[in-house]
Amino acid sequence: MKAMPRSKSQATSVVEKRTAAPTMTDVALRAGVSTMTVSRALKDGTSIAKETRDRIIRAVEELGYVLDQSAGSLSSKRTGFVAALIPSINNSNFADTARGLTDALQGTGLQLLLGYTDYSVEKEESLIESMLRRRPEAIVVTGGRHTPRGRKLLQNSGIPVIETWDLPKSPVHHVVGFSNAEASAALVRHLHGRGYRRIAFIGGTTNRDTRGADRRAGYETAMSALGLTESRVISFGTPPISMRQGGEALVRLVEQWPEVEAAICVSDLSAFGALMECHRRGWNVPGRIALAGFGDFEISGTCYPAITTVGVHCYDIGNNAGELLLRAIEGERNAQPIASETILTDYEVIVREST
Amino acid sequence: MKAMPRSKSQATSVVEKRTAAPTMTDVALRAGVSTMTVSRALKDGTSIAKETRDRIIRAVEELGYVLDQSAGSLSSKRTGFVAALIPSINNSNFADTARGLTDALQGTGLQLLLGYTDYSVEKEESLIESMLRRRPEAIVVTGGRHTPRGRKLLQNSGIPVIETWDLPKSPVHHVVGFSNAEASAALVRHLHGRGYRRIAFIGGTTNRDTRGADRRAGYETAMSALGLTESRVISFGTPPISMRQGGEALVRLVEQWPEVEAAICVSDLSAFGALMECHRRGWNVPGRIALAGFGDFEISGTCYPAITTVGVHCYDIGNNAGELLLRAIEGERNAQPIASETILTDYEVIVREST
DNA sequence: CTATCATGTGTTATCGATAACAACTATCGC
DNA sequence: GCGATAGTTGTTATCGATAACACATGATAG
Numbered sequence: 180m181k182a183m184p185r186s187k188s189q190a191t192s193v194v195e196k197r198t199a200a201p202t203m204t205d206v207a208l209r210a211g212v213s214t215m216t217v218s219r220a221l222k223d224g225t226s227i228a229k230e231t232r233d234r235i236i237r238a239v240e241e242l243g244y245v246l247d248q249s250a251g252s253l254s255s256k257r258t259g260f261v262a263a264l265i266p267s268i269n270n271s272n273f274a275d276t277a278r279g280l281t282d283a284l285q286g287t288g289l290q291l292l293l294g295y296t297d298y299s300v301e302k303e304e305s306l307i308e309s310m311l312r313r314r315p316e317a318i319v320v321t322g323g324r325h326t327p328r329g330r331k332l333l334q335n336s337g338i339p340v341i342e343t344w345d346l347p348k349s350p351v352h353h354v355v356g357f358s359n360a361e362a363s364a365a366l367v368r369h370l371h372g373r374g375y376r377r378i379a380f381i382g383g384t385t386n387r388d389t390r391g392a393d394r395r396a397g398y399e400t401a402m403s404a405l406g407l408t409e410s411r412v413i414s415f416g417t418p419p420i421s422m423r424q425g426g427e428a429l430v431r432l433v434e435q436w437p438e439v440e441a442a443i444c445v446s447d448l449s450a451f452g453a454l455m456e457c458h459r460r461g462w463n464v465p466g467r468i469a470l471a472g473f474g475d476f477e478i479s480g481t482c483y484p485a486i487t488t489v490g491v492h493c494y495d496i497g498n499n500a501g502e503l504l505l506r507a508i509e510g511e512r513n514a515q516p517i518a519s520e521t522i523l524t525d526y527e528v529i530v531r532e533s534t
Numbered sequence: 535m536k537a538m539p540r541s542k543s544q545a546t547s548v549v550e551k552r553t554a555a556p557t558m559t560d561v562a563l564r565a566g567v568s569t570m571t572v573s574r575a576l577k578d579g580t581s582i583a584k585e586t587r588d589r590i591i592r593a594v595e596e597l598g599y600v601l602d603q604s605a606g607s608l609s610s611k612r613t614g615f616v617a618a619l620i621p622s623i624n625n626s627n628f629a630d631t632a633r634g635l636t637d638a639l640q641g642t643g644l645q646l647l648l649g650y651t652d653y654s655v656e657k658e659e660s661l662i663e664s665m666l667r668r669r670p671e672a673i674v675v676t677g678g679r680h681t682p683r684g685r686k687l688l689q690n691s692g693i694p695v696i697e698t699w700d701l702p703k704s705p706v707h708h709v710v711g712f713s714n715a716e717a718s719a720a721l722v723r724h725l726h727g728r729g730y731r732r733i734a735f736i737g738g739t740t741n742r743d744t745r746g747a748d749r750r751a752g753y754e755t756a757m758s759a760l761g762l763t764e765s766r767v768i769s770f771g772t773p774p775i776s777m778r779q780g781g782e783a784l785v786r787l788v789e790q791w792p793e794v795e796a797a798i799c800v801s802d803l804s805a806f807g808a809l810m811e812c813h814r815r816g817w818n819v820p821g822r823i824a825l826a827g828f829g830d831f832e833i834s835g836t837c838y839p840a841i842t843t844v845g846v847h848c849y850d851i852g853n854n855a856g857e858l859l860l861r862a863i864e865g866e867r868n869a870q871p872i873a874s875e876t877i878l879t880d881y882e883v884i885v886r887e888s889t
Numbered sequence: 890c891t892a893t894c895a896t897g898t899g900t901t902a903t904c905g906a907t908a909a910c911a912a913c914t915a916t917c918g919c
Numbered sequence: 920g921c922g923a924t925a926g927t928t929g930t931t932a933t934c935g936a937t938a939a940c941a942c943a944t945g946a947t948a949g
Binding site for chain 3: 202204214217218222246247248250253256
């Protein structure tokens with residue numbers, strides 16, 4: 180890419196002309212009222228004469244005034260921030276959760292502060308701290324595993340904490356999620372029901388992705404519960420798991436266990452990668468091998484053959500977390516904190532062509 | 535989903551015990567210094583004795599104190615916020631741009647405020663305003679089309695403005711982008727070079743997605759430049775364009791113009807949807823019809839046949855915008871505003887199996 | 890041995906808004 | 920016609936930090 184600096188006298192002159200941004204005092208002077216009245220005019224639900232408000236609004240427009248919330252929240256002790264930490268923005272599951280949250284917060288005047296942990300609890304810890312510096316009114320985190328200090332920061336934060344996408348054994352406060360292990364087990368049972376016996380699991384190398392680890396654990400549990408003692412696990416690639424990694428993992432899988440009949444992938448993305456590898460090899464799916472994913476990404480319903488997966492209602496996780504958090508914040512504001520809640524979100528095995 | 539409220543006496547007791555969060559004054563008292571010294575201890579690049587700092591840090595840890603930036607930024611006049619508006623979080627292209635931005639801001643102490651416009655300039659306007667209320671130190675927007683008031687808000691904001699993903703004719707300040715029309719035209723020329731003549735364009739119904747509209751315009755221009763007078767445009771579905779819409783659009787396309795030899799889709803996602811529709815029909819791609827996408831999403835390189843597309847370096851757009859913005863903020867802080875810059879990001883036609 | 894300087898710390902005055910309370914003006918009912 | 924009440928506006932005191940300046944103290948140079 181090439182830099183192409185333009186000299187724009189126009190822009191420069193604007194810069195020079197720039198005067199200090201107007202404050203509420205400027206507006207108050209212009210409208211002939213006190214700043215308190217201006218403050219009231221810009222906020223609804225306050226008692227103010229319509230004429231006065233109109234006059235103030237006019238002054239605001241003439242001056243191009245924009246309310247300064249940093250200042251406001253200092254005295255009101257309400258920042259209007261909600262912090263949310265997700266592993267990655269580039270994963271449509273978490274992006275959906277973020278969207279659910281955003282939608283729930285729509286119109287409430289709350290602004291979402293998003294942070295990306297990169298699937299690392301250490302990064303999460305440092306993000307928790309920098310988020311708390313902004314004094315959010317609630318915080319949403321992904322998963323129930325944190326560093327000891329991260330957990331302590333959450334506990335001492337004095338704000339509602341919501342853990343999502345998981346069912347932690349000892350949650351900080353609230354939880355909105357589902358059992359990844361149980362969902363994964365359901366998928367194993369589905370494959371078993373279809374007659375598959377030599378079932379493999381394709382996941383990432385590390386346990387950084389705790390939900391991925393839970394899914395693997397659920398696979399193992401379900402397999403032995405069904406009397407299928409030989410477990411075939413391929414660990415390949417670090418999260419975020421990509422499509423390409425799914426393809427490579429499939430190659431390794433069939434090298435190591437040529438007899439494999441079905442594979443559960445830790446995510447739809449890797450399932451799709453594996454599916455395309457089969458296409459390339461001219462293998463029929465599910466004839467040569469059955470494939471299942473996790474997450475019900477758009478792709479698994481669209482591709483051919485469509486991929487069997489677990490629908491996990493990511494949007495609902497975010498949306499429910501948002502609504503819960505609104506209630507919790509309301510409780511805090513009225514000095515009536517709500518009790519800890521656990522909201523279970525639905526999931527279901529979506530049977531498609533690939534199994 | 536089922537609600538499952540748990541009564542947790544443990545959580546409740548924590549709530550009751552909760553005392554007012556410690557302030558810098560508490561830390562100062564405990565460490566036997568003034569608040570100013572505490573403030574210096576928590577900021578690097580300040581002159582402070584190592585022993586004093588250690589003592590303060592200890593007090594901070596004992597009290598579980600977390601700096602309050604809202605208060606800090608009021609007096610320092612630096613909020614440490616950067617606002618960025620993207621059309622959708624659920625589009626991996628824009629998510630990549632957001633990630634590029636996030637990465638560029640990493641370690642600078644700047645916090646990204648993300649907003650989603652839903653491809654609507656009206657929503658953008660209201661987001662610009664609510665972002666400005668947080669007094670960001672710079673703002674990044676997607677595209678060069680805004681409402682008149684939105685544009686005015688940007689101009690009068692007094693902070694550096696960066697428009698991305700486009701090359702606006704009269705930019706507010708800085709630009710980081712590329713010509714969508716030119717990129718689209720390059721794709722037409724590629725198809726022409728391969729011998730295709732009856733080339734169609736599949737896009738959305740509205741012009742809300744201005745980049746989509748630019749791509750269509752580029753298609754039209756390139757077609758007539760090549761002497762291909764009959765343009766075949768399918769407009770179907772509102773942004774964000776989904777895979778499914780691509781499939782349906784293909785159906786309409788071949789109904790309306792059965793003779794079509796190749797189709798350019800406004801995005802890889804719709805190209806993939808179209809490709810899968812071909813699979814279902816047992817059509818060979820590119821034998822029966824050639825397909826090309828836009829954006830170089832991961833899927834287009836992984837699927838089979840792999841899809842020809844335009845790689846647009848989304849991450850770089852965000853990353854370059856981030857670096858530019860850091861320089862611009864630095865300039866503002868030193869009262870030496872930088873001149874408006876336009877950074878052209880690369881794009882290239884990536885030829886794959888589908889054409 | 891003194892003038893100069895760097896270093897470390899405290900003091901004071903804000904930053905720009907809002908909460909809480911006070912005060913004033915109509916309007917109403919009796 | 921008067922007190923009560925609702926509605927509207929102003930005053931004062933913060934909110935929790937940091938900038939700017941002042942002021943020690945010890946080190947360094949001439």
